[in-house]
Amino acid sequence: MELQRAMDNVFWLQGKGRQLVSLNLVRGQTVYGERTFNVSGKEYREWIPSRSKLAAALYKGLKDLDLKTGYKVLYLGASSGTTVSHVSDIAGENGQVYAVEVSEEMGANLILLAEKRRNIFPIIGDARKPEDYPKGIPKCDFLYQDVAQRDQVEIFLKNIEMFLKNGGSAALAIKTRSVDVSKPSRKVVEDTVRALRARLDVKTSIDLYPYQKDHALIIVRKNVQPTGKSDKNK
Ligand SMILES: C[S@@+](CC[C@H](N)C(=O)[O-])C[C@H]1O[C@@H](n2cnc3c(N)ncnc32)[C@H](O)[C@@H]1O
Structure with missing residues (x-):
């Protein structure tokens, strides 16, 4: 999986398809049932466009x-x-x-x-x-x-x-x-x-x-x- 910067702490995650993610400020905690991804030792939360x-x-x-x-x-x-x-x-x-x-x-x-x-x-x-x-x-x-x-x-x-x-x-x-x-x-x-x-x-x-x-x-x-x-x- 590869990350491409969108803005500070926000990235496009390229893997199977392309999705927006943000660097999780509180590792291990999700907020609204969003998926998380670990890339190079950091945790990212999916940022869902139909929810935000x-x-x-x-x-x-x-x-x-x-x-x-x-x-x-x-x-x-x-x-x-x-x-x-x-x-x-x-x-x-x-x-x-x-x-x-x-x-x-x-x-x-x-x-x-x-x-x-x-x-x-x-x-x-x-x-x-x-x-x-x-x-x-x-x-x-x-x-x-x-x-x-x-x-x-x-x-x-x-x-x-x-x-x-x-x-x-x-x-x-x-x-x-x-x-x-x-x-x-x-x-x-x-x-x-x-x-x-x-x-x-x-x-x-x-x-x-x-x-x-x-x-x-x-x-x-x-x-x-x-x-x-x-x-x-x-
Ligand atoms: C569409 S929802 C917001 C969704 C949220 N921004 C998000 O993306 O997660 C609109 C919210 O605005 C609140 N709201 C409506 N009028 C308001 C007001 N005058 N002052 C503060 N909040 C208000 C509602 O209670 C509701 O929770």
């Missing part, structure tokens, strides 16, 4: 995503932690993943996950109210949102404004049917991109079919302050 929109985007050709080892990440809509666990693999032991989930039921699993993965900080709260998050969340290098809500753009912009460093990137996973069932999926994505463009630099938009039907992932960058000053070190 971020994995689906990588299968659909997403490259150069500015999400790296050591990054601080704000993750909105963490659920029980399927994709969060892979983001935790990417961030590594020096990174921090602040994972927000509104449902207490899902949040209970997230808290259990965070007990095993020390770089995950679970927040049981509403992403619509970032002002109510616990104190101490720093400005982050990367923001990921997957809340499947009609007002997802407002939630995204509000959290970016409060918690993303200038120059940082963010990814918005959208479920087009949650926004408007009467409109074709493509039109919902176009309208969302247009709304984001007014405030952010939209890098790319990826239709996640066939891994995730009626879903897209939009990547944006928060513009550097007009003064030219970066707050990267805040």
Whole structure:
């Protein structure tokens, strides 16, 4: 079996076929029934595109995503932690993943996950109210949102404004049917991109079919302050 780098701690595993894997931060522990592979003394977890929109985007050709080892990440809509666990693999032991989930039921699993993965900080709260998050969340290098809500753009912009460093990137996973069932999926994505463009630099938009039907992932960058000053070190 051979590994080809996709991004920090994420690889394409070439064996019988080709699959995406992430370097397991907690050796011997799986999260959602995914398979593991041992290559040259290290353990990798399969990252399944039908279970994770971020994995689906990588299968659909997403490259150069500015999400790296050591990054601080704000993750909105963490659920029980399927994709969060892979983001935790990417961030590594020096990174921090602040994972927000509104449902207490899902949040209970997230808290259990965070007990095993020390770089995950679970927040049981509403992403619509970032002002109510616990104190101490720093400005982050990367923001990921997957809340499947009609007002997802407002939630995204509000959290970016409060918690993303200038120059940082963010990814918005959208479920087009949650926004408007009467409109074709493509039109919902176009309208969302247009709304984001007014405030952010939209890098790319990826239709996640066939891994995730009626879903897209939009990547944006928060513009550097007009003064030219970066707050990267805040
Ligand atoms: C599609 S699921 C997320 C799946 C997850 N991102 C993954 O890939 O493993 C959407 C999640 O967003 C949560 N959610 C919905 N509205 C929210 C809000 N306002 N604040 C925080 N979480 C929210 C839901 O409870 C649900 O767990």
